[in-house]
Amino acid sequence: MLTFLRSMSKEKDLRVTLGLDDIPKRWYNLAADLPEPVPPPLNPATREPAKPEDLAAIFPPSLIQQEMSQDRYIDIPEEVMENYVLINRPSPLQRAVRLERLLNTPAKIYFKREDLSPVGSHKTNTALAQAYYNMKDGYSNLATETGAGQWGSALSLACSIFDLDCTVFMVRISFDQKPYRRTVMETYGGKVNPSPSPLTEYGKKMLAENPDTPGSLGIAISEAIEIAAQDPNTNYSLGSVLNHVMLHQTVIGQEVMQQLDMIDTVPDYMVGCVGGGSNFAGFAFPMIGERIRGKNETKFIATEPKATPSMTKGSYDYDFGDSAGMTPLLKMHTMGHNFMPSPIHAGGLRYHGMAPMVSLAAELDFVQAVSYDQTETFKAGMMFARSEGIIPAPESNHAILGAIDLAMQAKESNEEKTIVFNLSGHGLLDLAGYDRYINGGMEPSGKTL
Numbered sequence: 001m002l003t004f005l006r007s008m009s010k011e012k013d014l015r016v017t018l019g020l021d022d023i024p025k026r027w028y029n030l031a032a033d034l035p036e037p038v039p040p041p042l043n044p045a046t047r048e049p050a051k052p053e054d055l056a057a058i059f060p061p062s063l064i065q066q067e068m069s070q071d072r073y074i075d076i077p078e079e080v081m082e083n084y085v086l087i088n089r090p091s092p093l094q095r096a097v098r099l100e101r102l103l104n105t106p107a108k109i110y111f112k113r114e115d116l117s118p119v120g121s122h123k124t125n126t127a128l129a130q131a132y133y134n135m136k137d138g139y140s141n142l143a144t145e146t147g148a149g150q151w152g153s154a155l156s157l158a159c160s161i162f163d164l165d166c167t168v169f170m171v172r173i174s175f176d177q178k179p180y181r182r183t184v185m186e187t188y189g190g191k192v193n194p195s196p197s198p199l200t201e202y203g204k205k206m207l208a209e210n211p212d213t214p215g216s217l218g219i220a221i222s223e224a225i226e227i228a229a230q231d232p233n234t235n236y237s238l239g240s241v242l243n244h245v246m247l248h249q250t251v252i253g254q255e256v257m258q259q260l261d262m263i264d265t266v267p268d269y270m271v272g273c274v275g276g277g278s279n280f281a282g283f284a285f286p287m288i289g290e291r292i293r294g295k296n297e298t299k300f301i302a303t304e305p306k307a308t309p310s311m312t313k314g315s316y317d318y319d320f321g322d323s324a325g326m327t328p329l330l331k332m333h334t335m336g337h338n339f340m341p342s343p344i345h346a347g348g349l350r351y352h353g354m355a356p357m358v359s360l361a362a363e364l365d366f367v368q369a370v371s372y373d374q375t376e377t378f379k380a381g382m383m384f385a386r387s388e389g390i391i392p393a394p395e396s397n398h399a400i401l402g403a404i405d406l407a408m409q410a411k412e413s414n415e416e417k418t419i420v421f422n423l424s425g426h427g428l429l430d431l432a433g434y435d436r437y438i439n440g441g442m443e444p445s446g447k448t449l
């Protein structure tokens with residue numbers, strides 16, 4: 001026992017923790033450091049850059065300002081910072097020693113624990129900020145979409161904290177398959193509707209065309225925007241893709257930078273999964289900024305599902321963020337706004353597009369993308385669960401597989417590489433997927449469920 005404790009105390013990197021005073025005081029904006037401007041959103045009617053007033057029907061002024069900001073840092077309001085404590089910030093950076101041993105690799109693998117938020121994912125980092133600014137700017141209700149239910153849960157919690165009503169359109173297939181996610185949202189006071197729904201014109205149209213549609217994030221976004229655009233007290237809130245969401249998530253990467261400093265480590269690789277790009281951006285952008293300033297040579301790897309390969313197979317083009325074509329056009333890697341993804345378990349990765357900032361960073365070669373089959377990601381998630389004890393979100397399994405691939409390459413070349421990945425969430429409400437994997441019936445890219 002004593003020997004164990006003594007050897008543990010030598011390994012200061014097993015769990016690197018920060019104190020409450022170390023919660024970042026400002027968000028970091030990569031737009032200030034990228035060598036090219038992020039292409040602006042376009043008004044679909046005129047194809048001219050969207051003006052702040054084009055967005056005012058659905059977003060509060062403070063978030064529109066952040067969306068267009070070129071400032072390198074934006075101060076985090078006190079009220080948001082206080083609530084970062086409630087979602088377990090700052091979160092630990094942990095070393096996956098047992099996974100390293102299992103892989104028998106000379107590589108060191110670290111992971112950032114975004115699974116410790118009460119709703120189980122990184123999404124609360126921006127949900128709290130968005131609910132706060134909407135409250136501050138005088139709105140009383142937020143409408144939103146949710147795929148797997150993580151974003152709807154995060155926003156329902158944030159609305160409960162800042163005393164707003166929350167209406168959620170949940171992609172039908174998840175609504176049917178993940179009843180406990182719905183209960184989480186309802187516990188926090190969210191009102192949850194399956195999408196497409198008969199509550200909106202667009203939902204009615206989709207139901208008329210195909211009453212059995214599994215739905216998609218693009219359709220659910222259209223429904224939430226329709227509701228928000230009609231009611232002056234209701235705004236729309238998006239859990240990923242937009243610049244202000246990337247900004248809010250950078251608390252993750254700024255904490256990671258402090259934690260890596262504490263163990264004198266500059267990683268060779270940083271890996272994150274990408275749906276709309278927000279956990280990856282939040283995790284990697286502060287370090288990409290440092291790389292642009294010549295301070296590191298880290299490689300940044302974005303992992304996505306083969307079922308929605310927007311970065312590896314999509315085009316880099318202006319496209320709508322939703323299915324109905326109500327949003328401004330965004331310059332992004334996209335499968336096309338009417339793309340209907342297979343119903344894979346990683347619901348948070350079933351989005352047709354990629355954040356404009358992540359897309360540009362990839363175009364400029366700061367980010368490399370890889371795509372994986374569903375079954376191989378679950379295999380990686382099982383290895384992680386059995387060695388490190390945490391059952392990861394199906395989305396996060398893509399990041400874990402990315403890290404394992406790199407650790408196996410390091411083993412082949414016998415190099416002590418350092419790999420850090422973002423554990424974007426836990427999978428305790430995604431057990432149906434694990435059941436399919438363990439007891440049979442999982443298709444590689446989720447063609448049947």
Ligand SMILES: *Cc1c(COP(=O)(O)O)cnc(C)c1O
Nearest residue numbers: 150240275276277278279348425
């Ligand atoms: C939503 C979600 C994702 C994907 O969204 P990003 O904006 O790409 O981060 C990944 N992991 C988890 C756990 C999620 O809930």
